[in-house]
Amino acid sequence: MATPDPSDRSSAHTLNPEETAELLRGEPGRAGGDNGADTLVRDLEFLYEVPLQVSVEVGRARILLKDLLQMGEGYVVELDKMAGEPLDLYVNGRLIARGEAVRIGDKFGIKLTEVVSQSDRLEKLG
Numbered sequence: 001m002a003t004p005d006p007s008d009r010s011s012a013h014t015l016n017p018e019e020t021a022e023l024l025r026g027e028p029g030r031a032g033g034d035n036g037a038d039t040l041v042r043d044l045e046f047l048y049e050v051p052l053q054v055s056v057e058v059g060r061a062r063i064l065l066k067d068l069l070q071m072g073e074g075y076v077v078e079l080d081k082m083a084g085e086p087l088d089l090y091v092n093g094r095l096i097a098r099g100e101a102v103r104i105g106d107k108f109g110i111k112l113t114e115v116v117s118q119s120d121r122l123e124k125l126g
Contacts, residue, residue: 052092055090056089058079059080060081098112098114099111099113100113
């Protein structure tokens with residue numbers, strides 16, 4: 001079986017998960033060469049425009065169906081986190097970081113205080 005030509009842009013769109021993880025780690029192989037960083041950036045450029053779903057979780061709760069059906073304005077759902085605990089930041093359903101809520105004008109944001117290590121994020125790609 002022939003090895004794909006790294007300069008062929010069409011083959012860059014058919015990377016399997018192992019090759020993608022290898023590229024993201026910056027390991028030799030598909031992105032090889034002496035100028036590995038430049039090649040890595042070029043090989044990953046097609047990923048830059050991939051949309052990702054980002055969500056922030058304040059906490060979780062388990063409730064009974066009867067309680068769900070009784071919910072209305074003013075109903076309070078008790079969450080499993082204590083006040084002041086960090087919020088969880090998820091990207092495509094995977095925990096990426098934790099942080100604290102901040103106010104930016106009329107909107108809320110999250111200031112990251114802890115980021116999951118790059119190796120842990122790569123392990124969870126597949």
